[in-house]
Amino acid sequence: MKKYLPIVLLLLISGCNKAKVAFNGQKDYAPNITEVQSQNIFAETKDFPNNTQLAIAIIHNGTTKFYGIKRVNDTILTIDNHDNVFEIGSISKVFTATLLADMVVNNQLGLDDNINDYLEWPLKGGVKITFKQLSNHTSGLPRLPTNLLLDSVDLENPYKDYDDLKLKQYLTQELQLSQNPGEKSEYSNLGVGLLGYVLSEIDSTSYENLLQTKILTKYNMTGTTSNRRFISNQLVKGLDAQGNETPNWDLNVLVGAGGILSSVTDLSRFALAQFNDSNQAMALTRKPTFNFQANKADMGLGWAIIRNQHGTRFMHSGGTGGYRSNIVLDVANKNGVIILSNLSAFHKNNMNIDNLGTRLMGTLKKLESIAQQ
Numbered sequence: 001m002k003k004y005l006p007i008v009l010l011l012l013i014s015g016c017n018k019a020k021v022a023f024n025g026q027k028d029y030a031p032n033i034t035e036v037q038s039q040n041i042f043a044e045t046k047d048f049p050n051n052t053q054l055a056i057a058i059i060h061n062g063t064t065k066f067y068g069i070k071r072v073n074d075t076i077l078t079i080d081n082h083d084n085v086f087e088i089g090s091i092s093k094v095f096t097a098t099l100l101a102d103m104v105v106n107n108q109l110g111l112d113d114n115i116n117d118y119l120e121w122p123l124k125g126g127v128k129i130t131f132k133q134l135s136n137h138t139s140g141l142p143r144l145p146t147n148l149l150l151d152s153v154d155l156e157n158p159y160k161d162y163d164d165l166k167l168k169q170y171l172t173q174e175l176q177l178s179q180n181p182g183e184k185s186e187y188s189n190l191g192v193g194l195l196g197y198v199l200s201e202i203d204s205t206s207y208e209n210l211l212q213t214k215i216l217t218k219y220n221m222t223g224t225t226s227n228r229r230f231i232s233n234q235l236v237k238g239l240d241a242q243g244n245e246t247p248n249w250d251l252n253v254l255v256g257a258g259g260i261l262s263s264v265t266d267l268s269r270f271a272l273a274q275f276n277d278s279n280q281a282m283a284l285t286r287k288p289t290f291n292f293q294a295n296k297a298d299m300g301l302g303w304a305i306i307r308n309q310h311g312t313r314f315m316h317s318g319g320t321g322g323y324r325s326n327i328v329l330d331v332a333n334k335n336g337v338i339i340l341s342n343l344s345a346f347h348k349n350n351m352n353i354d355n356l357g358t359r360l361m362g363t364l365k366k367l368e369s370i371a372q373q
Contacts (some may be wrong), residue, residue: 021284022046025075031063033058037363041069041075044300044356050074052343054353055081057264059329059336060364062275066269067238082265086340086354087248088325089258089318090225091267093192095215096256097135097302099199101284102214104131108202111289111301115198121168124142133181134195136289136299140177140184141191145170156321160250167253169196171196185292185299189257192302196256205253219273220264226251226259235261235322238322246322258318263365265337267327274314275334286314286331310365317354319345326357335364 033352037058045054048071050210056067066082091184103109109118111132117125123129133139147170148162171194178186179295198208202314216224225231228248233259240246251259274282280320288298298305303314321356324343337360339353 007114021074022048022071023075026069026078026318032067034363037067040068040356040359040363043068043072044248044283044352044359045076047349048343048352049239049347051237051239051243052137052341053079053081053084054339054343055084055086055264056358056360057082057268057271057336058364059268059271059334063336064272066264066268067164076090080216081236083223083234083263084236084340085231085261085263086226086266086325086342087238087258087318087320087323088260088262088340089320089323089345090189091262091318091325091327092256092258092260093135094302094316095211095260096192096196096199097285098129098281099210099214099256100135100195101267101301101322104203104284104330105280112269115194118198118202122173123171124173127177128177131195131198132289132301134188134191134198135301137191138182138290138299139183139188139191140176140181140186140190141181141194142176143188143190144174144189146174153346156247157249158321159254162254164197164251164253167194181248185260185290189254191257193251193254193257197253199256207259215270216266217220219266221262221269224260224262224263224266226255228261231261234323236262236342238320238342239344239347240321241344241348246344248322249320258320259344262340264338264340267340268336271327271329271336271338274329274331294350310361313361314341315357319350321346324350324353328351328357330361330363330364333364335361337361346371 026038044077052072053070056064068079068081070077070079092218112130114128116128194206235247285301290299296307306313314329316327318328324341326339335356339357
């Protein structure tokens, strides 16, 4: 998965303090998880900093169970945190893709329409980019715009001052593609951020209002938002690479690339909606749009689609300065794992979150094999 889903973030922070290996103090995990699942959780989290929380949703055959842990005084403890809210980072891209799919299904636009036709200003050099290319990372846009200067921003909140005027300046005056649109899939926060911006412009509303009207209200996702003031009482404090509290990120005009906050309760509702065959918009997001590894991996809209001996899985990870997340779905079998944490994406062991998602999905496959015997 690491190969296919690079983390959203571009900065690397070094010098993490070595944490003491934790004692496994998980209690009363049954009946929500199995002993093997508990062991997997401990193995992947034992080196995380104190005060790290993980909220986990495990969906098996369409039934969701929640489990939470927190590292306190070098001990991994079981807690109830399924309604706690975390930044979900680039999992936001799946939501932006869902907004796009909703508009396509409702004939507001076409996937292969050029975004140029919906902008009030031209892209530099007459470049033409489609909605699909923004969503599946084939637009040729760089990971970040060149006028977002990482050496001059507040590294604790690097996107906060990047507004629509700077976005327009980049696209009209500084735009430079890494390849022709449609040729190659290369991860672009700018591309999906631009997609969220254009969709909001089409509906003459904010990204937050789009989320509320087209997704959140529909699936009763009351703890999900792109405006953290709405959920401040539920918000878990993010931790930096050393395990200290760190400010939340403001994505500003690029909110569609990584600015959503949510809980595993809400994300499990979003996941269960993926299992509804009649949901045209969500089905459209999972349709392959670009193959980047023959017979093994495709990009959908937002989703990475991975095929292996376990079947087809739809995946995305997320990370910000204070949070790390992962979602993996097996739609055919109505299985899934969702992990939200306040582990920094800059922590040296941040990939353990993805590893844990993969390991927990593996336990669901084993449960199915046992049931079939």
